[in-house]
Amino acid sequence: MNFLDFDHSFGEAKFIIIPSKIGGTSVGSKGAEEAPDHIIKASWQIEDWDTELKFDFTESKFHTFKPVRNLEELYEASLFVLKHNKIPVVIGGEHFISHVVLRAMKEVLGEVSVIFFDAHADMFDEFNGNKFSHACALFLSLPYIKDFVSIGVRNVAKREVDIINNLGLKDKFLFFEDFVYVDRKEGCVKMNLDLLDQKIESLKGAFIYLSFDYDFIDPGYLPSLSTPEPPGFSFVQTLFIIRRIIEHFGQKIRGFDFVEFCPQGIFASDVSAAKIIAKSLSYLAYTYIKDEK
Numbered sequence: 001m002n003f004l005d006f007d008h009s010f011g012e013a014k015f016i017i018i019p020s021k022i023g024g025t026s027v028g029s030k031g032a033e034e035a036p037d038h039i040i041k042a043s044w045q046i047e048d049w050d051t052e053l054k055f056d057f058t059e060s061k062f063h064t065f066k067p068v069r070n071l072e073e074l075y076e077a078s079l080f081v082l083k084h085n086k087i088p089v090v091i092g093g094e095h096f097i098s099h100v101v102l103r104a105m106k107e108v109l110g111e112v113s114v115i116f117f118d119a120h121a122d123m124f125d126e127f128n129g130n131k132f133s134h135a136c137a138l139f140l141s142l143p144y145i146k147d148f149v150s151i152g153v154r155n156v157a158k159r160e161v162d163i164i165n166n167l168g169l170k171d172k173f174l175f176f177e178d179f180v181y182v183d184r185k186e187g188c189v190k191m192n193l194d195l196l197d198q199k200i201e202s203l204k205g206a207f208i209y210l211s212f213d214y215d216f217i218d219p220g221y222l223p224s225l226s227t228p229e230p231p232g233f234s235f236v237q238t239l240f241i242i243r244r245i246i247e248h249f250g251q252k253i254r255g256f257d258f259v260e261f262c263p264q265g266i267f268a269s270d271v272s273a274a275k276i277i278a279k280s281l282s283y284l285a286y287t288y289i290k291d292e293k
């Protein structure tokens, strides 16, 4: 099964989809390891013309690997993709997989920083006795990264806040409520984009990795989640933020993961998850086209 139903060869593809069937630690809904099949099937609905940017975003070409089933396989696959100067796009599974992709990136590229899109801080040093839990995703990544920004956190434990403060990482988080607010005069929902820009402009590091936890999005828009956290970002806000970040960093972006999607038999959710990936890759593909012109 191929993402977008395209069967470009590895050699000609820029984006290499790595389906991740790695999960099993969720304390919410279980089944994130089933996500790749659902998301890939739903991606067949998505056509190649980007109606927002007005270009064929598949010009950069996509190749889909066979699914990986453990961290070692994911690490090897990521390493292989990066050594061939291509972009790994990990789809599905739980969030604790990010650190092995980052380990591969550090090895091949040297210096990598991450932007996490997540309703949770994922800063537990261990969770229910497990160091490799979805709740430890960011903490596990720290040894491999130069810097990070985490956007959208709105459910965090006091213990995580203590860990964050002890490590001096408080400024790396843009909490949901500091970012999205209701305008008191107009009553409408607004985003503090100055704060977002400050965070992304302060990010150090030669290369950038985007780690997208689907619970960033409001569960009303995308209910098939391991750990839904209302309220969250609308679909339009989510795409706007992703575009702004990708336009800022351009080709410094060298990898993605899209995790914590938990299939619930809702086809609209599957398509929404696939669309987030397609649009993200389209935004990045567009920066290549623009540079060529």
Ligand SMILES: [Mn+2]
Residues within 6 Å of the ligand: 118, 119, 120, 213, 215, 227, 260
């Ligand atoms: Mn999360």
